[in-house]
Amino acid sequence: MILEKSRRVLDLEERLTAFMEEHIYPNEARYYRESEDLGPWAVQPILDELKPKAREAGLWNLFLPQSEHGVGLTNLEYAPLCEIMGRSHLAPEVFNCSAPDTGNMEVLARYGTKEQQDAWLKPLLAGEIRSSFAMTEPAVASSDATNIESLIRSDNDDYVINGHKWYTTNATDPRCKIIIFMGKTDPDNPDRHRQQSMVLVPKDTPGVEVVRSLPIFGFYGVPDRASEVVFRNVRVPKANILLGEGRGFEIAQGRLGPGRIHHCMRLIGLAERTLEKMCLRVKERVAFGKPVSEQSVTRERIAEARIMIEQSRLLTLKAAHMMDTVGNKEARGEIAMIKIAVPNMACQVIDWAIQAFGGGGTSNDFGLAAAYATARLLRLADGPDEVHRDQLARFELKKHDRSSRGVGDWQPAVSNRALGISPAR
CATH class of the missing domain: 1.20.140.10 (Butyryl-CoA Dehydrogenase, subunit A, domain 3)
Known part of the structure; x- marks a missing residue:
């Protein structure tokens, strides 16, 4: 079934397409040039020029579905708009709809306390800061998230964090102020999916070291700012945990x-x-x-x-x-x-x-x-x-099992017995 687009989505599509034609496509060459000349540790000036225009045009935070913080589009409504933005590497951040900020904002909107939302979600929604998500580790196969070795140790009213992360997108960005860190608070829990927790770590916390920018096929900072980050005895308040221990x-x-x-x-x-x-x-x-x-x-x-x-x-x-x-x-x-x-x-x-x-x-x-x-x-x-x-x-x-309706009890057309073949022992 192909559902008809609402008038609201059609209007947003038209406005978004017009913005892309007027502001995004003509500035792509400049964006790539600035990215190469300035490197991943700086902000491309073209972004600062275009973001206010996008916000004034009402093309801002379109990604948050059914939320008091966003426009309130469903995933289906957002799909054609996200597709339009995806046509250019420059576009998603201009509209405040780029990863990992979108995922981090959704996490804060769903699971954050009011204090956490006031401190980090509001400035992210306003495009005043950026964020990182620290999950992948170089020492283990991170395709299995239960392999994570980073530790989050309880110490009175604080957590002490130690870990080595990479492909931590955005960490080299000077606007990055907050990192969502995933590590183990209970490594001995027999339930491997209850060992991990997520904690909010301000990037300027002592012990957080952004080691280097990681190139993606030789590209530094485009399409994203992949980074290697080391956390050495990083201390944050227990109030920084998301949802609770074991919920990572x-x-x-x-x-x-x-x-x-x-x-x-x-x-x-x-x-x-x-x-x-x-x-x-x-x-x-x-x-x-x-x-x-x-x-x-x-x-x-x-x-x-x-x-x-x-x-x-x-x-x-x-x-x-x-x-x-x-x-x-x-x-x-x-x-x-x-x-x-x-x-x-x-x-x-x-x-x-x-x-x-x-x-x-x-x-x-x-x-x-x-x-x-x-x-x-x-x-x-x-x-x-x-x-x-x-x-x-x-x-x-x-x-699909033997009880599946419509499958029937399949049998070979000619049995082994009829062919004189003895069952394997």
Whole structure:
């Protein structure tokens, strides 16, 4: 079922598209240049110029569903808007809709106390500060979150934190003021999913060291500011814990569902724009006496790209609809499907575009190299393909057993006994 868009969503789409045409696309080259010249430890001036314009236009914090803090769009309503923003690396932050801030704001809105919300959620919603999420660790396979080794030790009215994190997005950003840290408060708990907790750590707390910026396929700060961070005897008040001890894994699952679908929505927009670039490019380029657009292999790839994008979009809309109607837990299978399908689709479409552009496609003159880095990264971020496939297969196997209606009691057409084959011993 394809649900009709509301008048409100259509209006936001129109205004968002107009803003992209007037302010985002014309400034992309400047954004990439500033990112390269200034590096990941500085703020690109173009962001400070465009954010007030986006806020004045009423295109701000569109991501928060059914919340007193946001516009109140559902996931399904937000999907086409997020797709439009995803067409450019510059756009999401301009509209205060970029990761990891969106996920962190949702965590604070859902699980934070009033004091925590006043201290951190309000300035994040206002775009006055940025934040980080410290979960992944270099010493363990972080695709299994129960592997986390970082410790959060109780000491009277404080917690003392020790851990080594990386791919902690935003930590090099000078505007980053708060880090959501995941570690173990009860490492000996027999329930491996009750060992972890999440604690709010102000970035300027003694013992927090941002070691370095991590490049993503050679890109520092674009598409995000991946960072390595060490926490040595970092002391914070116990009031900084989120939801309570042993609730970290629960919060992570609540946070990652919306985060995953937002990534997929943005990737669909990136793939759509990449296909547009590819079509324009192959019409202009001539090889072996005719435009590249008339080469059969090019047309086949364009056709396959269109099919793959449409399939991904429909599956993502279904996941969004289920999250809105039956909840994130019941939509786990659909969320897993899109987290597998969409990044793989985007990688393929961008790869075909790079091939069509020729050598120039491997530079970032056309934005394709950064686009590929984004898509490839998202086959790992928020859980690698393999984990989601395993989870999805488990869901599917659980649905089908001998009691499943319509399956019947299957028997081979010819028995082993009739063939003279003895049962294995």
